Structures are given as C-alpha cells and as structure tokens.
Amino acid sequence: MISLIKKTFENTKKENRPALLTYTVAGDNTKKKSLEILKSISKYSDICELGFPHNTPIADGGQIQTSAYRAIKNGIKINDVFSIANQFKRLKKNKPIILMGYYNMIYQYNENKFINKCKKSKIDGLIVVDLPYPENKSFSLRCKKKGINFIQLVSPTTSRERLTQIIRNSHDMVYYISMLSTTGGKLKVAPKKILERYKKIKSLNKNKNIVIGFGITEKTIKSLKKADGLVVGSAICKEITNSINKRQNAVTNVTNIVKKLRNKIR
Amino acid sequence: MKLKKKIPLIDQHDKFGFWGGKFGGSFIPETLKKPVEDLTKEFEKLRKNKKFIKQRDYYFKNYIGSPTSFIKLENLSKHLGGAQIWAKVVSEANGGAHKIYNATVHALICKAMGKKYIVGDTGAGYAGKMLSMAARKFGLKCKIFMGAKDIKRQKPNCDAMKKNGAEIVPVYSGSQTLVDAVSECMRYWVSNCDNTHMCVGSTVGPNIFVKICGWSTAQISRELKTQLKDEFKKIPKKLKLINCVGGGSSAYGFWSEFINYDKRHIELVGVEAGGPKKSKLHAAPLSRNAKIGILHGAASYVCQNKEGQIQETESISAGLDYPGVSPIHCFLKDTKRARYTYATDEDALNAYQMVTKFEKLNPSLEPSHAFAEAIKIAPKLSKDTIIICNSCGDASKDRDILKERLGKKK
Numbered sequence: 001m002i003s004l005i006k007k008t009f010e011n012t013k014k015e016n017r018p019a020l021l022t023y024t025v026a027g028d029n030t031k032k033k034s035l036e037i038l039k040s041i042s043k044y045s046d047i048c049e050l051g052f053p054h055n056t057p058i059a060d061g062g063q064i065q066t067s068a069y070r071a072i073k074n075g076i077k078i079n080d081v082f083s084i085a086n087q088f089k090r091l092k093k094n095k096p097i098i099l100m101g102y103y104n105m106i107y108q109y110n111e112n113k114f115i116n117k118c119k120k121s122k123i124d125g126l127i128v129v130d131l132p133y134p135e136n137k138s139f140s141l142r143c144k145k146k147g148i149n150f151i152q153l154v155s156p157t158t159s160r161e162r163l164t165q166i167i168r169n170s171h172d173m174v175y176y177i178s179m180l181s182t183t184g185g186k187l188k189v190a191p192k193k194i195l196e197r198y199k200k201i202k203s204l205n206k207n208k209n210i211v212i213g214f215g216i217t218e219k220t221i222k223s224l225k226k227a228d229g230l231v232v233g234s235a236i237c238k239e240i241t242n243s244i245n246k247r248q249n250a251v252t253n254v255t256n257i258v259k260k261l262r263n264k265i266r
Numbered sequence: 267m268k269l270k271k272k273i274p275l276i277d278q279h280d281k282f283g284f285w286g287g288k289f290g291g292s293f294i295p296e297t298l299k300k301p302v303e304d305l306t307k308e309f310e311k312l313r314k315n316k317k318f319i320k321q322r323d324y325y326f327k328n329y330i331g332s333p334t335s336f337i338k339l340e341n342l343s344k345h346l347g348g349a350q351i352w353a354k355v356v357s358e359a360n361g362g363a364h365k366i367y368n369a370t371v372h373a374l375i376c377k378a379m380g381k382k383y384i385v386g387d388t389g390a391g392y393a394g395k396m397l398s399m400a401a402r403k404f405g406l407k408c409k410i411f412m413g414a415k416d417i418k419r420q421k422p423n424c425d426a427m428k429k430n431g432a433e434i435v436p437v438y439s440g441s442q443t444l445v446d447a448v449s450e451c452m453r454y455w456v457s458n459c460d461n462t463h464m465c466v467g468s469t470v471g472p473n474i475f476v477k478i479c480g481w482s483t484a485q486i487s488r489e490l491k492t493q494l495k496d497e498f499k500k501i502p503k504k505l506k507l508i509n510c511v512g513g514g515s516s517a518y519g520f521w522s523e524f525i526n527y528d529k530r531h532i533e534l535v536g537v538e539a540g541g542p543k544k545s546k547l548h549a550a551p552l553s554r555n556a557k558i559g560i561l562h563g564a565a566s567y568v569c570q571n572k573e574g575q576i577q578e579t580e581s582i583s584a585g586l587d588y589p590g591v592s593p594i595h596c597f598l599k600d601t602k603r604a605r606y607t608y609a610t611d612e613d614a615l616n617a618y619q620m621v622t623k624f625e626k627l628n629p630s631l632e633p634s635h636a637f638a639e640a641i642k643i644a645p646k647l648s649k650d651t652i653i654i655c656n657s658c659g660d661a662s663k664d665r666d667i668l669k670e671r672l673g674k675k676k
Contacts (some may be wrong), residue, residue, distance in 0.1 A: 055440060055575045056561060058452045059295040065439060078573055103293055104560040108574035130293040130563070135282060157300035157459065181296060181457045 004096045004124050005149050006172040008046050009209040009228055018225050019046040020262050021211055023100065023233030024254075026050050026084050027076030027265075028240055033250065034071070035084050037240070040255045042095050044262040048088070049127070049231065052081040052101035059129050063182030063234035064239055080111055082121040089122040098125035098151065111139060118148050125149035127175065133166045144171055151175050154201060156189075158232040167204045174202060177232070178214045178224075184234030187215035191223035198227055224262055225265045232261055269601050271526055275518070275594055276480040283473030284565070286600055289593035292472040294563045298452075301459040306474045308379055313481065321374060326485055329403065329453040330366050331592045333489035336497065336654075341624035342641075349506075349647035351640055352654045353627060354490055356516065361426075363630070363659035364483055364516040365467065369396035371482040372465035373404045379463060386465040387451040389416055389444030389512070390585030390601040390632065391423025392659060393467030393625045398432035408432040411451040415442040416584045422663045441578045444512075444588045448562050468513025469592035472563035476592060483519025488654065491523045503531065504651040506643075509658070510635040511536040511606065512549065512585050514592035516658040521604070529603060536595060537635045539581035541610035547580035551585050552599050552606040567599075582611035582667065583631035585659065609638035614670055617641050618661070629661035631667065 022045040027184040028034050040145065042048055053068035053076060060068070085097050106114045106128065118126060126148055131139065133152060140150035152170040154163055155177040167174065176198055179189045194212065202210055212224055213231030224230055239257050243250035267286040270278050274384070277286075283291045292302060312318040326332040335358060339351045356364045369386070376384045384406045388394030394410035401408035414436045417424055427434055435454075440446040448466070455464040466475035469483075494501055507524060509517035517536050524532045538550035548554060551567040559568035561576060569577040569589035581587040598604040608613055614631055617638035621627055629637060636655045644653055661668065 056445065056449055058449050058562065059456055061453070069439070072575060104568075104570070104574040104576075107565075108557075108572065129295055130560070132292075132294060132296050132299055135291065135293070153296040155295075155297040155299075157297050159300060162299070162361055163613075177297060180460060182453045185457060222379075261384070 003149055003172050004094065005047065005148070006209070008096055012046055012229070017265050018227050019211070019229035020044065020265065021047045021049055021229050021231040022236055022258055023049040023231060024129060024236055025053050025064065025071050026081040027053065027071035028067040028076060028237070029070050029244060031076065031080050031084060035087055036251050037254050038084070038088050039091060040251050041258040042092055042118055044258045047096045047098060047229070049098045049100050049233070050081065050085055052078060052099055052105055054102040054105055059182055061096070061182040061234060063184040063237040067237040068224070072157055077263060078105060086121040086125055093122070096124040098127060099123050100127040101129065103128050103131045112142070115142055115146050116146065119146045123148060125151050125173065127151045127153070133162070133169060137169065140169065149173060153177060156180060156197065163201060164204060167201070167208060170208055173211060174201070174210045176210050176212050178212050181214055183214060185215055187220045191220065194224060195226055218257070218264065221261055222264045230265065267597070267600050267602055269525065275522060275525055276477045279473060283591050287591045288472050288558065289566055289596040290476060290564050292563055293560045293565070294472050295456060297456050298435060298459060302472055302474055308375060309474060309478055312375065312378060317380070317397065318374070320446065322371065325370050325374070326367070330360045330370060331358065332485060333493065333632070336490060336493040336616070339625050339627070341369065341623060343644070345624055346644045348645040348649065349643070349653045350649065351644055352652060353657045354486065354520065354654055356486055356656055356658045357629065357660040361399055362662065363392040363396065364486060364519060364658045365392040366399070367482040367485055367519065368467070368479045368515060369393065369400040369465065371478060371570060372397070372463065373400035373406060373422045375478070376406055376463035377404055381461060381463045383407045383409070383458070383462040384465060385411065385451055385454055385462055385520040387411045387444065387447040387467050389413070389447065389467070389587060390583070390630070390659070391416065391420040391663060391665070392585065394432070394434070395423045397465055397470035398427040398430035401432060402430045409435055409454070411435050411437055411447045411454065413437050413443040413447045414439070416444065416447070419667060420584050420604060420663050421666060427545035427634065443579070443584065445579070453504060468515040469518050469594060470513040470562060470564060470590055476564065476594060479515050480518045480594065480665040483515050484522040485521040486516070487521060487523035490520070490654070496545050501532070502652045505532045506535055506651065507532065507651060508535045508537060508636045508640050509656045510586060510632045511552065511591060511595060512588050512632065514595040516656055518592065518594055520656040534598070534604035535639060536604055536606040537639045538606060539583055539586035539635060540610040540613070541580040542582070543610045543612050545580055548608065549581045550608040551589065551591050552595060553608045564593050566593045566596045568592050583635065585632040586635065594636040603638060607639060609635040613638040618668070619672065627657060628661045629657045630661040631664050632659050633657045
C-alpha cells in the first residue's frame with residue numbers, strides 16, 4: 001500500500017509545486033493550543049511535523065529551544081504528544097503527520113512500545129535527530145514493518161558513499177539539511193548551491209522525495225521551490241513566541257504565516 | 267559484561283563505539299558524522315605516530331610540568347589513625363588542574379588537522395582555562411562555552427580565560443551550568459565544523475571524545491605507577507585509589523594503569539557529588555542509581571526523569587555538577603571493577619577544612635569530595651593500607667565560595 005506521505009508528494013507534483021512541511025512543538029504553549037494551531041495551519045501545510053520536546057536538544061537553535069522549554073514547563077508528557085497527534089488525525093485523516101525529536105525520549109519509552117504507539121496514534125513518519133545511519137538501521141526497519149516512514153537526514157557534510165547507503169536505506173522521504181547550522185540559522189549558503197547539491201542527491205534515486213529544511217523563511221522559500229518539499233520550523237516557533245509576548249492570538253498569527261509561505265510556492 | 271586484559275579500557279568498545287555493549291556510542295546529528303569520522307581517523311593515525319607521541323611527551327614535560335609530585339599526608343594520616351593517606355598532586359600541573367592534559371592534546375590534534383579555531387565547554391572553568399592556555403600556546407583562536415551560573419561562581423578562572431585571549435560565551439539556557447554549556451558548544455560545532463575543532467572537556471560525549479580525553483589524562487597513572495615503585499619498591503599490597511567523578515576524566519587518568527589489577531589488591535573508588543545534604547538534587551548518577559539514558563551523544567547513567575528529560579543537578583562543585591558521567595565509568599561500575607559513592611557539599615567542605623588544616627595542600631572542591639571519602643574510611647583501615655587521593659585541582663578558583671561558606675579567604 002502506498003504511504004500517505006508518498007501520496008502527498010504525488011499530489012503536490014501534480015500541482016507543480018513543492019510540498020510545504022511545517023514544524024511545531026507539541027504542547028507549545030499548551031496542549032489545547034498546539035492542537036488548535038496544528039488544525040488551523042493544516043489548511044495550508046501539506047505535511048505536519050510535530051516535535052516531541054526534549055530539554056537538551058543539541059541540534060536546535062534558540063527559537064525551537066524556546067518552544068520546547070515552554071511546552072515542557074507547561075507539563076507536556078510524551079503520551080500527550082501522542083494524544084495531540086491522534087486527535088489531529090481523527091479530524092484530518094488524509095494529512096500526514098511526522099513526529100520529530102531526540103532519541104533519549106524513545107529509549108526511555110522503549111523502542112518497540114514507541115513504534116506501536118505511533119502506529120496506534122496513526123503517525124505517518126518519524127524523524128530522530130540524533131540517531132544517524134547506520135545506528136538507526138534496525139530501528140528504521142522496525143518502523144517500516146509497521147508502515148511508519150523513518151525519515152533519514154542528510155547534510156552538506158555527508159560523504160558520497162554515505163549518501164548512497166542512506167538513500168538506499170531510506171523510505172519515501174529524505175530530509176536534506178541545507179547548511180551547517182542548528183535549526184533557525186540564517187541561510188548562509190546561496191540557494192543555487194543548495195539546489196545543486198539537492199539535484200545530486202535526487203539523481204541517486206528519483207523515486208525518493210527529498211525535502212530541504214533549515215534556514216527557510218518567508219524570504220527564502222521561493223528561491224528553493226524546485227525541491228520536492230520545504231520545511232519551515234523556527235519561523236513558526238518564533239511567531240508563537242511573538243504572539244505570546246504581544247498577547248495576540250497565536251493560532252491566527254501562525255496560520256497567516258503559513259498561508260503566506262504557501263502562497264510563495266504555489 | 268567483562269573487562270578485557272591487555273587492551274586499554276578506552277579501546278574496549280565495539281564497532282559502534284559501545285563499551286559493554288550499551289555505554290557510549292555516538293548519538294549525533296548527521297552533520298557531525300563526517301567531522302567525528304575525520305577526527306577518529308586522525309586520532310588513530312596520530313596515536314601510532316612516533317613523532318606525535320614525542321611531541322606530546324615534550325609538552326607534557328616542558329609545558330605541563332610532568333611528573334606532578336606524589337606525597338604522603340603525614341599529619342592527616344596521623345590525626346585519623348589507620349591507613350596512610352597519600353596524594354598525587356596533579357594540581358601542580360601548569361594551570362592548576364588535570365584538564366591541561368586533554369586541552370594540550372586537543373590543541374595538538376587541532377593543529378595537525380590544519381584547523382585554526384578551537385571551541386570547548388567548561389564547568390568549573392578549568393577545562394576552559396586550560397584550553398585557552400593551550401590555544402594561546404599553539405596559536406589557535408579559542409571560544410569557551412560556560413553556563414552563566416558558573417561564570418558567576420568561578421570568576422578567577424574566567425579572568426584567566428580572558429587574559430589568555432579566549433572569548434567566553436555565556437550560556438543562559440536551562441540550568442545555566444555545565445550541561446547547558448556542553449549542549450551549546452555542540453550546537454556551535456554543528457554550525458562551524460568545517461573550520462573549527464571541538465574539545466569536549468571530559469571523558470564524555472561521542473565515543474571519540476571519551477577516547478581522546480582518556481588517552482590524555484592516562485599520563486597521571488603512568489607517573490603514579492613509577493612513583494609507587496620508587497617509593498615502595500613495588501606496588502603496595504593494599505592500595506586504594508580515590509578520585510572524584512564528575513564527567514570522570516581525572517578518575518580515568520588516575521586509574522588507567524591499574525585497572526588490570528585485582529580489585530582486592532587495588533581498589534578504585536569514585537566519589538560523586540551528592541549535592542547539599544538536605545537537597546533532593548545531586549550529581550551522582552552512578553552511586554545513586556540513575557537509569558541509562560542518552561546525553562550529549564553517548565549512552566550512560568544519567569540523572570533524568572521517567573520521560574527522559576535531563577534532570578537539574580546541584581553541587582557546590584561546578585566541576586562535578588553534571589547529570590551524566592563517562593560511559594567508561596558506567597562500564598567500570600557494571601563490571602564491578604570500581605566502586606562508586608558520593609560525598610555531600612558539607613562533607614566536601616569539612617574535608618577541605620581538615621586537609622588544609624593539617625597539610626600544605628589546597629585541593630579544590632572537586633578533589634575535596636575524594637578526600638571526604640578518604641577521611642571517612644581511613645580510620646577503619648590497617649596501617650599498611652595505602653590510600654591515594656588524586657588532588658586534581660587547586661582551590662584558588664573556589665576562593666569566593668569558600669569565603670561565603672567558611673568565612674575566610676584562602
């Protein structure tokens with residue numbers, strides 16, 4: 001059976017545009033609010049990434065850290081994350097949802113229990129920031145068996161040899177990190193250069209959907225629209241922070257941003 | 267789970283970097299895979315290179331000041347009765363602590379790899395101070411990541427870092443201590459790994475950093491072995507090596523030559539930070555039975571909650587104030603080769619007072635934890651038992667805390 005993630009990319013390709021992937025942190029700033037945000041932005045977002053927050057995130061910049069700390073402070077637990085995802089899927093069963101986070105949370109939950117819970121909650125994919133290839137081989141295989149996409153990451157430092165192996169071991173989607181940076185960094189590489197590398201990766205296997213993330217904002221998104229998909233995270237988390245600080249409605253503000261992002265790549 | 271003989275402990279890991287099949291590894295973001303691989307290859311090459319070893323030994327001797335002295339604490343031993351208490355005064359090393367070994371080796375590796383920038387984390391400020399010294403010595407640009415709370419409580423070391431021309435980057439996230447400094451340093455490396463070398467300040471972090479640090483501090487026990495033979499003609503029959511354990515770099519360095527001995531012959535005792543007496547918080551994952559978790563790229567016993575969020579720690583000693591611990595100490599614990607216990611803030615302060623009252627020694631709050639254990643067990647032991655404490659840091663950095671807690675300036 002073809003996965004929902006793959007189907008989504010087929011649809012966006014038919015529409016001749018990249019998929020828009022959004023990242024928000026579960027429980028930011030409350031459980032209820034984060035579900036509302038998720039529901040609202042999914043009108044414009046093609047795939048929703050939902051972060052399960054960790055308090056020692058070694059690959060995240062300030063914006064996502066702030067969101068994660070805020071969610072944890074407000075009492076979010078891993079089972080709440082599943083419950084938010086599951087409630088979302090009940091309303092939007094055709095919208096893929098990807099959980100993203102750090103390995104220790106999965107390790108403490110128990111790998112197999114975590115995968116089963118993902119399956120039960122109708123999670124479509126999983127990104128684990130600090131579980132690289134080949135360490136993730138057995139875990140990703142178990143995900144695949146349960147019909148969950150394990151999304152491999154590749155970066156500008158990934159050697160050609162590794163790239164070949166990672167692509168071979170990937171499922172429907174691969175995440176290309178645009179530059180050497182934590183999340184939320186300013187795009188310091190020319191979009192042309194990013195797309196050149198992107199094409200090289202794509203040429204290894206045309207059937208894999210490669211999305212680009214890190215440094216993507218309203219300003220930069222248009223320049224990368226040739227990719228299969230584009231991920232925006234920090235810009236969204238930043239808007240949540242701003243809305244809270246200004247005592248404005250985060251749901252409306254974030255939705256507006258996502259709508260604008262979508263309009264830039266239509 | 268078993269220790270192997272004849273292979274250094276730092277090399278007793280599997281192909282994924284795990285000691286005992288479950289401690290260590292390299293849980294790193296994809297971006298760091300290549301720089302970590304490059305560093306691993308370079309280190310394996312360098313440690314077999316005679317010229318590099320010669321260079322290392324030259325700087326250990328002429329720059330660090332090896333060997334540091336090995337002395338008997340006559341008055342303290344007499345006062346306590348029982349076992350003889352000795353100290354390996356590693357704080358005599360250039361800069362005032364064992365951290366100079368790892369810093370010097372990292373600076374040499376950084377140079378060999380042709381990188382011009384070096385970054386590191388620090389808690390007590392010693393790792394930062396030493397890295398800034400080594401960077402200056404070898405002409406490297408240096409950035410040190412340090413928790414804002416630690417910057418306040420370890421000012422003397424911060425002054426030294428600035429004097430050496432290093433930039434201190436204050437870290438305001440989380441508990442504003444070592445754990446956050448290490449995270450922030452790793453983030454910086456993720457963003458700048460093309461031209462920057464990272465030094466992890468202890469035997470923690472992804473596998474290769476545990477190895478490099480352990481390989482560097484092992485100098486301490488090589489010296490001690492020679493000094494023991496000089497002093498006693500052979501290794502004494504009843505020996506206890508007591509060392510404080512935060513990340514565990516000085517303890518591994520102090521023990522590495524002695525791990526092959528039977529534990530009834532040479533007992534290895536690690537003392538963690540128990541925190542304030544009445545506090546629930548501590549920094550003692552080994553002795554207070556924390557669960558295994560992943561922190562800063564490695565699996566080890568980690569102070570954490572049920573969900574896997576890293577717990578805040580509390581200790582009077584910034585150098586031990588860390589929720590994780592070296593995977594090699596987890597391995598030594600599970601194989602029962604070493605015994606781990608803890609001392610509270612108050613125990614350490616009392617030990618500090620007693621040692622400085624009887625001896626011309628000024629151990630910082632970190633080794634004061636080790637002395638606390640020595641003082642506790644010495645009276646119950648026979649006169650032919652030799653206890654050696656690694657006095658791995660000098661208390662000059664602690665002058666503000668000591669003044670506040672004990673009302674005097676040392």
